[in-house]
Amino acid sequence: MGTFSTNEFKAGLKVMLDNDPCAILTNEYVKPGKGQAFNRVKLRNLKTGRVIERTFKSGDTLDAADVIDLEVQYLYNDGELWYFMNQENYEQYMAGEKAMEDTAQWIKGEELCTMTLWNGAPLTVSPPNFVVLEISDTDPGIRGDTATGGSKPAKLETGAVVKVPLFVEKGEKIRIDTRTGAYMSRA
Amino acid sequence: MKTKWQPAVSFEMLLARARLLEKLRKFMNKHGILEVETPILVDAAVSDPHIESFETALQYPGGRHIRKHFLHTSPEYAMKRLLASGSGPIYQICRVFRDNEIGKYHNPEFTMLEWYRPEYDHHQLMDELDELLQVLNFKPAQKKTYAEVFKEKTDLDPHTTALVELQKTATDYGYTAQGDERSVLLDFIFSHCVCDHLGHECPHMIYDFPVVQSALARIRHSDPPVAERFELFIHGLEIANGFHELCDAGEQKKRFVQDNLQREKSGKPEVFIDEKFIEALKYGLPPCAGVAVGVDRLLMAMHHCTDIREVIAFPVDRA
Numbered sequence: 001m002g003t004f005s006t007n008e009f010k011a012g013l014k015v016m017l018d019n020d021p022c023a024i025l026t027n028e029y030v031k032p033g034k035g036q037a038f039n040r041v042k043l044r045n046l047k048t049g050r051v052i053e054r055t056f057k058s059g060d061t062l063d064a065a066d067v068i069d070l071e072v073q074y075l076y077n078d079g080e081l082w083y084f085m086n087q088e089n090y091e092q093y094m095a096g097e098k099a100m101e102d103t104a105q106w107i108k109g110e111e112l113c114t115m116t117l118w119n120g121a122p123l124t125v126s127p128p129n130f131v132v133l134e135i136s137d138t139d140p141g142i143r144g145d146t147a148t149g150g151s152k153p154a155k156l157e158t159g160a161v162v163k164v165p166l167f168v169e170k171g172e173k174i175r176i177d178t179r180t181g182a183y184m185s186r187a
Numbered sequence: 188m189k190t191k192w193q194p195a196v197s198f199e200m201l202l203a204r205a206r207l208l209e210k211l212r213k214f215m216n217k218h219g220i221l222e223v224e225t226p227i228l229v230d231a232a233v234s235d236p237h238i239e240s241f242e243t244a245l246q247y248p249g250g251r252h253i254r255k256h257f258l259h260t261s262p263e264y265a266m267k268r269l270l271a272s273g274s275g276p277i278y279q280i281c282r283v284f285r286d287n288e289i290g291k292y293h294n295p296e297f298t299m300l301e302w303y304r305p306e307y308d309h310h311q312l313m314d315e316l317d318e319l320l321q322v323l324n325f326k327p328a329q330k331k332t333y334a335e336v337f338k339e340k341t342d343l344d345p346h347t348t349a350l351v352e353l354q355k356t357a358t359d360y361g362y363t364a365q366g367d368e369r370s371v372l373l374d375f376i377f378s379h380c381v382c383d384h385l386g387h388e389c390p391h392m393i394y395d396f397p398v399v400q401s402a403l404a405r406i407r408h409s410d411p412p413v414a415e416r417f418e419l420f421i422h423g424l425e426i427a428n429g430f431h432e433l434c435d436a437g438e439q440k441k442r443f444v445q446d447n448l449q450r451e452k453s454g455k456p457e458v459f460i461d462e463k464f465i466e467a468l469k470y471g472l473p474p475c476a477g478v479a480v481g482v483d484r485l486l487m488a489m490h491h492c493t494d495i496r497e498v499i500a501f502p503v504d505r506a
Binding site for chain 1: 235237238287288289290291292293360361362363364367370371374375377378379400402418425428479481
């Protein structure tokens with residue numbers, strides 16, 4: 001796939017570091033007046049999501065990572081794998097538990113997700129930033145109490161548990177920000 | 188895309204720059220230091236293996252003689268030729284050019300204030316620089332040795348710690364390369380673990396560098412031997428670099444040869460040795476100290492800027 005030199009490093013570039021695919025977040029040029037030039041680089045490991053900082057000698061290179069992002073629609077889960085479809089060419093992809101780790105709890109079907117492929121295989125799947133889900137179980141609400149700031153746990157139809165305000169009832173649909181897991185509003 | 192024709196900075200910044208230049212000249216004048224000008228277009232490139240010159244060609248009318256020339260990266264060689272010819276204390280404020288340097292703290296052309304003091308050593312020159320900083324309303328500077336600040340932050344002695352130990356520390360701090368020489372590892376550790384902490388309460392003058400970082404400084408054969416070099420740091424940023432200057436033509440030539448060897452190793456073009464400069468040293472450079480101050484960075488420090496583009500009307504992307 002080729003290589004990239006430190007002066008080509010820019011946010012979003014996908015490279016291989018320690019055998020893992022990473023996305024470059026920032027690249028800062030550091031050079032003492034009379035000394036060696038370096039590039040201080042922040043990268044996100046696309047497998048673990050962890051942010052790491054490394055410093056390269058200016059001019060050093062990294063291999064490109066064969067990583068692409070696709071927009072796919074969630075179809076169903078067969079108990080073992082999650083099935084998605086590329087809406088442009090109807091190609092289907094199967095993601096395993098690892099790729100679905102943080103995502104499975106937010107989707108029930110038909111959502112448009114972002115799938116990151118590494119060497120053609122699903123690496124991670126990100127849910128839409130906002131989803132609407134039904135509350136399958138929660139303690140009875142305190143009707144009319146929209147003022148006091150209390151909250152209670154609520155179980156959603158997908159199995160996720162989120163904190164909701166006291167007035168929200170079982171059977172209601174609510175809007176969730178999947179990046180933080182926070183309740184936004186009734187839907 | 189819209190063409191960015193407007194300056195990148197406010198009128199206040201243009202004014203601040205003008206005022207600063209005025210104050211620098213006034214200070215130099217008051218101290219009896221003569222303003223000089225030397226060529227920007229020079230026929231010998233800098234030998235420093237970490238600095239790259241812009242190359243151009245000089246054409247004589249008629250188009251027959253074409254000679255390789257360079258934009259200077261510092262007025263150092265020419266100013267030392269003036270010193271050797273008996274100029275006395277001199278200063279220059281000029282644009283210098285360094286290729287392949289663009290970043291938050293780097294613009295490929297920048298303004299440098301450089302001055303030389305015959306009979307001074309690096310301590311006396313640090314004191315004069317401190318005086319200048321105080322005129323610009325900085326607090327009195329604090330002097331510390333390179334070894335002292337290095338040890339404070341890393342627990343390592345930069346002069347004696349073994350290469351493998353330096354490599355290990357560098358790797359621990361996220362350095363990816365292997366097999367570098369001592370000087371590069373010290374550069375990495377210093378710039379990543381030490382610099383950021385310097386010059387916050389008051390300006391810091393860091394002096395007596397490891398001999399592998401002597402550049403054009405003389406070496407004092409103490410135990411351990413040190414390079415009589417200093418750097419000024421304000422808000423974690425290197426603002427100035429000075430030397431108790433090397434005056435020995437033989438030693439200077441040796442360092443040029445070493446620079447070229449290192450250039451060869453890292454795949455950079457060999458540079459021709461500036462013989463006019465060597466000849467001047469042979470004739471006799473008076474014992475002296477010199478310092479180069481990055482004027483743009485000084486402006487940054489005075490106005491708490493975090494990007495050099497905040498102080499340059501037309502940084503490289505608008506030049």
